[in-house]
Amino acid sequence: MEIGERVAEARAERGVTQAQLAASIGMDRTALAKIESGSRRLTAVELVAIARELRHRMEWFVDETPPALASYRRAQPEVSVQAIDTELDSLVRDAEFVTSRCPELVKGQPDPLPHPATAEEAEELAASARRLLGLEPEQPAHELSRLAATVGLLVFAVNLGDGADAGTVLLKRGGVALVNGHWRVGRRRLAAAHELGHYLVADQFSLDWRVAASEAQGIEARLDRFARALLLPREDLRERWAKWLGVPDQTWRDAAVRAASHYGVDMATLARRLVEACLVDKGRAEDVRRVHTKQADIVEKNLVVRDELTPVSLPRPYEQAVLKLYRNEAITADRALGLLRGNFDHASLPDLPPAPETEIWEVTS
Incomplete structure (x- = not known):
């Protein structure tokens, strides 16, 4: 019964019908239906064919699911x-x-x-x-x-x-x-x-x-x-944010681009953290959220690209x-x-x- 249920689960995951799977392994559809319902046993050879077609290792069908x-x-x-x-x-x-x-x-x-x-x-x-x-x-x-x-x-x-x-x-x-x-x-x-x-x-x-x-x-x-x-330690972010804003000719956008690169976060995460650290209000946070780091930012600011x-x-x-x-x-x-x-x-x-x-x-x- 449990093996049959796992066959049905794997078949549904692959998005194929009983008729399609049965045809691909040379089995009658009614035989496959009985296997999935637990009313028919299946041989090791049949299980190998099913596992290969559904792209699962054989033990996936016979070992217990992680508790x-x-x-x-x-x-x-x-x-x-x-x-x-x-x-x-x-x-x-x-x-x-x-x-x-x-x-x-x-x-x-x-x-x-x-x-x-x-x-x-x-x-x-x-x-x-x-x-x-x-x-x-x-x-x-x-x-x-x-x-x-x-x-x-x-x-x-x-x-x-x-x-x-x-x-x-x-x-x-x-x-x-x-x-x-x-x-x-x-x-x-x-x-x-x-x-x-x-x-x-x-x-x-x-x-x-x-x-x-x-x-x-x-x-x-x-x-x-x-x-x-x-990802963004609060006190470190506060110190760096003040430092980046203090650079001549640097705007809040420049500070946001530098912060996202330094901490390896997306702008939405940065915006939420800036609010939590009381560094920006919700209006400015929405502005930060909409910022996109450009190739020019990476080159001009010598940013680290993390992947x-x-x-x-x-x-x-x-x-x-x-x-x-x-x-x-x-x-x-x-x-x-x-x-x-x-x-x-x-x-x-x-x-x-x-x-x-x-x-x-x-x-x-």
């Missing part, structure tokens, strides 16, 4: 499985496989921090996160994927189209966050920082749409505040662990390439030492 995702689906049966949900499912399976064989990939995770109940508690959570990440009190957080990995959160970025911003699943050790690489870099970084907040307060599962898009209250709004505080979490983006420690497994011949080249999500090809993998002659004779004799 956090399973709990989420049971709690919201009326919500259809989204692309980010399915991608998280796959990433969690991969991460758990790799960490089970390379436990040093995730050395553990910090004790859960309190859920922020107010805006100031969100600021305090950001200060605590800064200490955990090894950042100075007012140091901006760049290279979020690298920083998050130091506390056990593996941040991936995949292009999911015009959908959810991000999601996070807490594992037995560490966690996995997925950021929608479809969005621009500032929004990707904000989403990654927001997911780090979920991880630090130990939310079992989160799925976030349009991070920082509204003024709504609640834990999501406070984690938005946490994310902005992490973090460009899809497909994998945490470096995760990539290193996969390559270690391959070097140790614990996994095949095809398995390594699957775990590396298309970022490598066969020629990019490390060369393995030739097998000793005695080993060759043992195999061939």
Whole structure:
């Protein structure tokens, strides 16, 4: 029954009918319908054909769904499985496989921090996160994927189209966050920082749409505040904003362009943070929100162009662990390439030492 349900789920995800899938694998449609309903068993050969056609690894159909995702689906049966949900499912399976064989990939995770109940508690959570990440009190957080990995959160970025911003699943050790690489870099970084907040307060599962898009209250709004505080430390922003405005012939627009580049944020995030830091009123914040950084700004102001979490983006420690497994011949080249999500090809993998002659004779004799 469970395998049949997963076949139906994967088929719906690919957008094909029972008749189309049955025809592509040489099976009668009624037989496929019985498989999906759980009234007919399927052979290993049939499952291989279905998995290949629906572009899923076989274990996806037979292994248990990660507990956090399973709990989420049971709690919201009326919500259809989204692309980010399915991608998280796959990433969690991969991460758990790799960490089970390379436990040093995730050395553990910090004790859960309190859920922020107010805006100031969100600021305090950001200060605590800064200490955990090894950042100075007012140091901006760049290279979020690298920083998050130091506390056990593996941040991936995949292009999911015009959908959810991000999601996070807490594992037995560490966690996995997925950021929608479809969005621009500032929004990707904000989403990654927001997911780090979920991880630090130990939310079992989160799925976030349009991070920082509204003024709504609640834990999501406070984690938005946490994310902005992490990316734009309040006192540092105040000092730099005054400095940039104090440069001769520089306008508030010039200061905004410099700030967005320095902290690696989009203008909407910068505008909200400037209001929170009492540096502009809401009218000026709307002006900042409408600013577009031009190529001329980048050249004339010698700005740094940051492009973090460009899809497909994998945490470096995760990539290193996969390559270690391959070097140790614990996994095949095809398995390594699957775990590396298309970022490598066969020629990019490390060369393995030739097998000793005695080993060759043992195999061939």
